[in-house]
Structures are given as structure tokens and as C-alpha cells.
Amino acid sequence: MMSNLTGAERASAMLITGIGVVIGLTMAIAGRNDVMGAQGWIVLAFSAVLFFVVANALYHPEPTEDRTTSYYDDPTKVGILLALFWAVVAMGIGVWVAAQLAWPNLRFDAAWSSFGRIRPVHTSGVIFGFGGNALIATSYHIMQRTSRARMPDQVTPWFVLLGFNLFCIIAASGYLMGVTQSKEYAEPEWYADIWLVVVWVAYFVLYIRTLARRNEPHIYVANWYYLAFILVVAVLHIVNNLAVPASFAGAKSYSAFSGVQDAMTQWWYGHNAVAFFLTSGFLGMLYYFLPKRAERPIYSYRLSILSFWGITFFYIWAGSHHLHYTALPHWVQTLGMTFSVMLLIPSWASAGNALMTLNGAWHKVRDDATLRFMMVAAVFYGLSTFEGSFMAIRPVNALSHYTDWTIGHVHAGAMGWVALITFGSIYALTPVLWRRERMYSGMAVEWHFWLALAGTVIYVFAMWNSGITQGLMWRTYTESGTLRFSFTDTLIAMHPYYIARALGGLMFLIGACIGFWNVIMTIRHVPNLSPELDYPKSSKATEPAVPVAE
Amino acid sequence: MFKTILKPFSKFFELQAKTHYRVERHSMALTFGIILAAGVGGFVEIAPLFTIDDTVEIDPDMRLYTPLEQAGRDIYIREGCYACHSQMIRTLRDEVERYGPYSLAVESQNDHPMLWGSKRTGPDLARVGEKYSDDWQVRHLVDPRALVPESVMPHYAFLLDAQLETDSLPDRLWALRMVGVPYTDAMIENAGVDAVGQARPESDWADGVLDRYGQETAVRTFDGRTDLVTEMDALVAYLQILGHLTDLPQQIQPQAEE
Numbered sequence: 001m002m003s004n005l006t007g008a009e010r011a012s013a014m015l016i017t018g019i020g021v022v023i024g025l026t027m028a029i030a031g032r033n034d035v036m037g038a039q040g041w042i043v044l045a046f047s048a049v050l051f052f053v054v055a056n057a058l059y060h061p062e063p064t065e066d067r068t069t070s071y072y073d074d075p076t077k078v079g080i081l082l083a084l085f086w087a088v089v090a091m092g093i094g095v096w097v098a099a100q101l102a103w104p105n106l107r108f109d110a111a112w113s114s115f116g117r118i119r120p121v122h123t124s125g126v127i128f129g130f131g132g133n134a135l136i137a138t139s140y141h142i143m144q145r146t147s148r149a150r151m152p153d154q155v156t157p158w159f160v161l162l163g164f165n166l167f168c169i170i171a172a173s174g175y176l177m178g179v180t181q182s183k184e185y186a187e188p189e190w191y192a193d194i195w196l197v198v199v200w201v202a203y204f205v206l207y208i209r210t211l212a213r214r215n216e217p218h219i220y221v222a223n224w225y226y227l228a229f230i231l232v233v234a235v236l237h238i239v240n241n242l243a244v245p246a247s248f249a250g251a252k253s254y255s256a257f258s259g260v261q262d263a264m265t266q267w268w269y270g271h272n273a274v275a276f277f278l279t280s281g282f283l284g285m286l287y288y289f290l291p292k293r294a295e296r297p298i299y300s301y302r303l304s305i306l307s308f309w310g311i312t313f314f315y316i317w318a319g320s321h322h323l324h325y326t327a328l329p330h331w332v333q334t335l336g337m338t339f340s341v342m343l344l345i346p347s348w349a350s351a352g353n354a355l356m357t358l359n360g361a362w363h364k365v366r367d368d369a370t371l372r373f374m375m376v377a378a379v380f381y382g383l384s385t386f387e388g389s390f391m392a393i394r395p396v397n398a399l400s401h402y403t404d405w406t407i408g409h410v411h412a413g414a415m416g417w418v419a420l421i422t423f424g425s426i427y428a429l430t431p432v433l434w435r436r437e438r439m440y441s442g443m444a445v446e447w448h449f450w451l452a453l454a455g456t457v458i459y460v461f462a463m464w465n466s467g468i469t470q471g472l473m474w475r476t477y478t479e480s481g482t483l484r485f486s487f488t489d490t491l492i493a494m495h496p497y498y499i500a501r502a503l504g505g506l507m508f509l510i511g512a513c514i515g516f517w518n519v520i521m522t523i524r525h526v527p528n529l530s531p532e533l534d535y536p537k538s539s540k541a542t543e544p545a546v547p548v549a550e
Numbered sequence: 551m552f553k554t555i556l557k558p559f560s561k562f563f564e565l566q567a568k569t570h571y572r573v574e575r576h577s578m579a580l581t582f583g584i585i586l587a588a589g590v591g592g593f594v595e596i597a598p599l600f601t602i603d604d605t606v607e608i609d610p611d612m613r614l615y616t617p618l619e620q621a622g623r624d625i626y627i628r629e630g631c632y633a634c635h636s637q638m639i640r641t642l643r644d645e646v647e648r649y650g651p652y653s654l655a656v657e658s659q660n661d662h663p664m665l666w667g668s669k670r671t672g673p674d675l676a677r678v679g680e681k682y683s684d685d686w687q688v689r690h691l692v693d694p695r696a697l698v699p700e701s702v703m704p705h706y707a708f709l710l711d712a713q714l715e716t717d718s719l720p721d722r723l724w725a726l727r728m729v730g731v732p733y734t735d736a737m738i739e740n741a742g743v744d745a746v747g748q749a750r751p752e753s754d755w756a757d758g759v760l761d762r763y764g765q766e767t768a769v770r771t772f773d774g775r776t777d778l779v780t781e782m783d784a785l786v787a788y789l790q791i792l793g794h795l796t797d798l799p800q801q802i803q804p805q806a807e808e
Contacts, residue, residue, distance in 0.1 A: 034718075100704070101671065104695065107704040114704035116630020178628035183663055211577040219574050227580055232588045239592075246725040250718060252624065254725045259658035260606060261599045263666050268592050276588075302563050305570045312584055316591035325640035326666060327655035329605055332595050339591065398642055402670040475644040483647055487673045488700040498702075 001074045002057035009155050013054045016159060020047025020166075027191070034250040035177045036191070039170055046166050070535050071144045073433050075157040079137025080426055080433070082165060083130050084516040087419075090125025091509040097122050098505050102498040112176040120175045120187045126414065127185060127277065129168045134422045135281040136161055136203070139226045141429060142288045143207060146223060147214030148536045156206045163199035167192055179251045183266050185273045186240050190253040193241040200234050215536060221304045225284035228312050232276040240269035260327055267322040275315035278418050279381075283311075283350055286381075289425040290374045291357055294364055299356035303349050310346025314339050321392035324401060333394065340392030344385060351382035369445040373424030376453060380416025384409060399471040404494070408463025415456040415508055423448065423515055430519050435529045440521035444514050451511035458504030466497035607656040609796045614660060614731065615788075616763045617719045617745040622788025624722070625781050626665070629706065636667030637676040637792065650677040651799035660731045660795075672703055677793030684772045687786045709782040710773060716742040737762050749773075749783040 005013065024047055027040025100106045100115050107114055140157055144150060151157055171188040174180065180187040188196075207230060211219060242256040257265050291298050298304060320328060320336030355378055358365060365375050387409050391400045400406060427445055431438055439445055473493060476484040556563070573579045599605050615623060626632070639645050641652045653676050658664045667674075682690070689696065692710060694703040719741035727733045737744070740758055747755025751769045760767055768790060773782040793799075 101702050104702045104704065109707075111708050114629065114706070116633050116704070119630060119633050175630075180627060180630065181663065182627040182630075182632050182665065184633075184668060208577055208581070217575050218571075219577060219580065224574070224580055224584075227577070228584045228588070231581060231584050235585070235588070235592075244725045244728045246718060246721040250721070252718070252722060252725075254722070254729050255663035256729050258660060258662045258730065259664050260655040261596070262662070262664045263658075264596055264599055266663065268596060272588075272592075302567045305566060306563075309583075309587060313587040313590070316588045317595065320595060322668065323666075325642055326638050327653050327658070329599070329602070332599070335595060398640070401640075402636055402668070406669065474648070475642075477644075483644060487648075488698060491700045491702060 002054065003060060004063055004072070004074055005154055006062050009153070010054055010058050012155050013158065014051060014058070016155070017047045017051035017054060021051060030249040031251070035174070035179050036249065036251040038177060039174060039179065039251065042169060042173055043166065046169065050162065068150055068536070070150065072151045072154060072157065073141070075161050076137045076140045077433050079133050079140065079161050080429065080519070082161075083133035083137060083422070084426070084512070084519060086125055086129030086133055086168070087512045088509070088516055090122055090129050091505070091512050093118055093125060094122040095502060095505045095509050098498070098502040102495065102502050111178070117175055117178065120180060121172045123185060124168065124171050124175070124187065127273070128171065131278060131418060131422070132164060132168070133161070134426070135229065135285075136164060138285050138425055138429065139207070141433070142222050142284065143210045143226065146216065146220035146288065147210055148216050149210060149213040150536060151206065152209040152213060156202055160199055160203045160206060163195070163202070167196045167199060170195070174251070181241070181243065181253065181255065183240060183255070184270055186237070186266070186269055189251045190241070190243055190245050193237065197234070197238060200230065200237070204230050204234065221298070221308065222284040222287040224308050225280045225287065229276050229281035229284065232272065232280070236269045236272050236276070240265055263323055263326070264320060264328060264332065268316070268319040271319035271322060272316055274413070275311065275318070278413065279311065279315070282418050282421050285425045286354055286374065286378065286421055289428045290354055290378070293368070293371045293374065293428050294358055294361040296357050296359070296361050299353050299359070303353040307346040307349035307353065310349065311343070314343045314346060318343055318392065321397065324394050324397040337392050337394055341389050344389040347385035348382055351378050351385070354378035369442070369449045370424050370427040373420050373427065373449055377417050377421035377424060380412060380420065380456070384413040384417060387412065400467060403467035403471045404463045404497070405467025405471065408460045408467055411463065412456070412460045415452070415459065420452060423452065426515070426519065430522055431526070431529070434523050436522055436526040437529045438526060440518055440526050444518040448511040448514045448518070451507045451514070455504045455507030455511065458507065459501055462497040462500035462504060466494045466501070469493050605655060606659050607654055607798055609656050609798045611796065612656065612659070613764060613795045614733065615791065616748055616759060616767060617723060617741040618748040618784050619788045619791050620722065620726070621714060621716070621719060621745055622784035622786070625709070625785045626788060632665045632667050634669060634671035634703070635673070635675045636670050637674065638666035639674055639676050645674070649674045650793065651803040654799050654802070656796060656798055662726060662729050662731065675789070675792055679790045679792040679794045684770060684786055684790065685774065687789055688773050688782060691782065691785070709785060710775065710780055712781040714745065714779045714781050714784050716745045716779070719745055734762075745784070746779050748787060749779045
């Protein structure tokens, strides 16, 4: 990988990793009396390893061929492998967390192994580690292909990818040490938040610069979604994480907002992390890989426009549906509910657009598990957006809120939609990236598909049952008008569902492990594809825009 | 069928598609379009919460967290208790009957951040203060299933052996004042000794706590250990103040019986 970097690029990579070492050392020394010190050593180790990797190859021969004739895929490859690694780790912890609720003794005795500390490792690991790496990697692939242009330089993509992973590592290790802001899905403390802003700005600049180099007059719809993902996540992240650190030598900070304003800001962030991280970005994936794999054009350009702007405009209003019947003013609750229901239109427009694209290719869905991953993902997207709009209606929310129904809904989206579209995209992408004829084992893809689908269904049904049961028990009255069930009564009722949930999660995890293994075996053992035809082409013809050097 | 339904809107779609076909050639047009489209909702919903006066009720007698309670709150956050316990009683009959008067905005006006929560794997804690004895809370945290056999709560026995770190408390109270909590200079200066004093009723420091935070402040050996001020002291002190920072909910909702 280093052989593709020029001398100047290697030098700037050394400079950046060197700065990383200094920052890590500063944190370690300044925070020596605080958990921040331990985080500093992690930053130091991470940067030092990369520093030596670069330094080791500093004087190796430089690349000679004309780089504009090919795409830059090295960071994409690493990103895909990192995404799969995080998937296995974070889903594994998810199974453990789930098992703790069924069998509390699996908590063991360490301070770091309690539900409260490892649960954010699961959520952040899956959303940011798995989802984020998959988004960054696929965005690198898609922005180059749909722009028919190579990325502008070779350092920024590495900086964004590895910098983002450093953020994930600081976050996950921090939770285990008790470093958290308690804001769900925005738990990392102030220094990690600042670092993510730096990485994110670089990501946006890289995206815009690649688009600026495009050999194609139009910006393809997948890129709109990736742009919305990058931009809006930046705004959400910065506003929700505004805080004052107690000391620059310590991890602890206090949010700039309090009480009701904080609650609204948090769920404005929280719900739009779902919208712009877990929906927009992955719709970008869907809009590229599904038509590509099905070899069918997108069904409707106009529906794409409608759903894109609909999602971007409506979603942002929906956050207050997390706060029905609370101390949040009624008018905000009502706005949140209204927009959540309206959101169904652009959401189903997207799901419908994806499924209609498959018209004429349904035999491929039957035969090709990779395409089936994407098809089922679109179906789950439609289902969970319907469920979401439904649950946002105030009286429904009275029953569902605070119960496992919410957990079931989130996982219908996260497993059924986000993870399935990601695995489908990875199976479509791996042979292309590594120039392989096919995946190592088609049967393993089938196994992964059925394990993932069965795992999701078991999980979601268990949580529906558990959530609705608990919600109903809480509000059941005896004939004399007193509450019928104590809180502990509901715990007994939920026990079997918690076991079923852990089982569903385990099946999903096994599927992910099979997927990781299959990708590794594809890289190592599947013969190369020839001829290697993957280079920037002019939009006017299928001829190369510039002569092929290879 | 789809096309028949959409037919009346065809002109609008035509215009939209034509305009978009031109706009989507410019990455900056998309960038600003996205920021604008996504900016409206958040602004309309969040900004007025800071300006409309009756968003948060006013209680001039509202009590502040003592340093020990704030330290306990930080431990509550550190251990991720908010992942399973809400602190927000909704305006629903069964919740009011189970947990007490519904929560008001004023109750969390000094909570940076709020801990309303999103999931009740365990019960709501908004009014758990003084509902159980200190001894019950400590024993429950050390071994939840010894007291509640059905519980799935993790145990926190290690808190009883962890000495409470008080050196950073002045900094923490200072940061809280920066974001709007009205701590006085004296409170910030004495935060460390006040934390110890609240858990040591017989010590000279105990009076300072009562002076600065009110005579009703609970000054007790919360965890039963007299040799050490532990993290358990802080956490239990925090749990025991929950729901008692203001009397406003009880005044506004006299019909609700606890």
C-alpha cells in the first residue's frame, strides 16, 4: 500500500502521524491523574505504529505510472476490512450485553464489564465502527466511479479513514474506563469530539474536491445522500456536543445545555443520527450498489429527487417524538409527531424506488444472495420507517416508549436495513476492489443471508413481544382501581424474550463472522479477474478518458 | 395505478425535475440546499425553547446539587445508569400512580446534561430519593439480587471500596457555573471539603455544607463506612436527593398521592 504513495505524500503522512504522537504524549502527561492520561497513551500508540509504518517505507521506490488513469482503492479496501472487524467485535459485545439481561451473572465482577459501560461500546461500535467505516469506504468507491475521476490526493483519504478509527478506539476504550457524556450516541468526551470535527472537515473537503474533478456533468444521486450525511452529521455533532470541560487535564465536561433544552437538542441529534448517519449514507449505498448489481437503471429519477429532499427536510423535525408526554412543551411534541408521520412519504418513495428498480431482475434476486441482501434491506427499510412513523404517534408512543419495543424498532432498522445493505454492498464490492472473479464461497453468502434474516426476525419478534407485554403490564389496573403489576412482575414476564433476543443476535453475529471469513478467503484464494477494466472513463463513450497506462 | 394517482401533480414534477436537473451539476448548490433544508426544523424547534418564558417553571427556592451529590451524579453517568433508568415521569395516569407527580421542566433545569433517559429496563428514578433507606440502597447496589431476586441489575460492589476523588470538584463546580448553574465562589472554593463534610456528620466540615446548601441538606454517613468517603457515599447521596430539589410538582399536583 505504501508503494502507491509518492515521496512528498509519505513525508506529509509522517508529519501528521508525528503530530498525533505529540498530541498523545501531551494528553498522557497532562492527564496523568485522570483517565484522560490512559486515552493519551492510546492516541500515542496508534500514531506511533502508523508513524513507523510510514517511516519504514520512506525510501522505497516511488510509483512511476500515471495515477490519473486509475482509481485509488487502497483506503477503500482497508475500510471494508475495518468495517467487518468492527462488525464482529461490536456485534459480539452486543450478544454479551443482551445475555447479561437474561443471565445477570455474566456481568462478572470487573468495573468495566457492567451493562452500563459496555452497552455504548456495542452501540458506538456498530453505528460508528461498522457503519461509519462501511460508509467511508463505500463513499470513496462510489464518489470516484460516479465522478469518473480519481480522488485528488492520497493522504486525505487515509487521514479520514484512520482518523475516524482513532475516534472510534478512543470512544470505545473510554466507555470501558467510564469516560462518557451520557448523551446517547454522542457519548465521547470533548477531546474526542474535537478530533472528530477535524476528521469530518477533511472528509467534506475530500468529497467536494473529488466531485470538482468529475468527468461527468451530473452529480449522481448516491452522492447527494453522502453529502447530506457528511454535512448534517457535522452540524448535529458540533451543536449537541457543546460543553465546558472541568479541566483541560481531565476528561470530564458538562453540557452547555440543561434540562428541557438539552433533552430537545439531544434527541434532535439522536434521531437525526438515525436519519443522516443510518439512513442517508446507507441510501447512498443502496442507490449505487442495487442498480449496479441488478444491472437495471434506477426506476425513477423524479422519485429520487422527491425522496431525497423530503428526507432531508422532514427528518430533522422528528426528534421531539422521543419526548412525548414529558416536560417538553406540547407544541414541540406535536410538531415532531406530525413530521414523523409525513416522513413516511419520502421514506416509502425511497424504498419503492429501490424495489421497482428490481422489476425485470427478480430472477436475479432469487439466484443471487448478494442482490437478495439489498432487496431485503429495502423491504426492512420500508417496514421500519412505517413502524417509526406509527410509534411517533403520541398515544402509540405512550405504550411503546421506555419499553423494548423501541429496541426492537431500532434493530429492525439497524440489522434489517443498515447491516443487510452493508453486507450486500460488501459482497458486491469485494470482487471489484480486489479484481477477483467472484466471492470465495457463494454458499457462505447464502448461509450468511439466511442467518442474518432469521436472526433479525427472531430478535425483532422477541422485542415486540417483550415491549408490548411490558407496556401493557405497566398500565394494567385491578378491578379496585390499583395498579395490577409491580415492576419486578414485568421482569419475570420478559425473561424468555431476553433469551430469544440473545439467540437472534447470536445468529446475526455468526453470519457476520462467516462474511468476514469469506471476504478474507476471497482476497487470499480467488484467482484474479482478467482483463482488469476499471478506470476513469469519459461520459461520452466507454473509451478511457485518458490512455490506459497498465 | 401509481401514475394515475400522481397525474394531477405532473406539472409540478416536471418543473421540479427540470430545475433539479440543472442544479445537481453544482456541488455547492447541493451543499447549501442541504444545509438550508436540514436547518429549518432544528431551528424552529430548539431556538424558541430558550426564549419562551413558560417553557420552564420558576422556583426561586430550587436547591442546587451539593458537591457530594454532583460527584454521585457524575458516577451515575460514568456507570451508564441512564441506559436502564429514566428520570422522567410522563403525564400518564399509571406513571403518576406508580412513581409520583409527573416531572416538571424546572426539576432538571440545573442538570447538565439531563438524564431523562430513553429506556426502563429498571424503574424510573425521578422520585426515588428517600423512598428507600441509605442502608437499602447500599445493599442493593452491592448485590441487587439479594434484595430483589428477579432483578437483572449489575452489582456495583466496587463502589464501596473506591475512595471518592474530591480534588477535581472545585473545577467541576466551576465548569457547571460556566454553563449556568448558580454556584457561588464559596461553594466552588469549598467543594472538596463540603463533599467530605456531607458524608461526615460529626466532622467540623459538616456545618459548612448546611450553611452553603441549606439546613435541610442530608448530612449522613450514607454508605455506613466511617473510615473512608467512598464513591458509594456520593452515589447514594445523589439517589436520595432525586425528586427533592423542589416542591413545585407536589404543589402543582396536590391530587396525586405518592
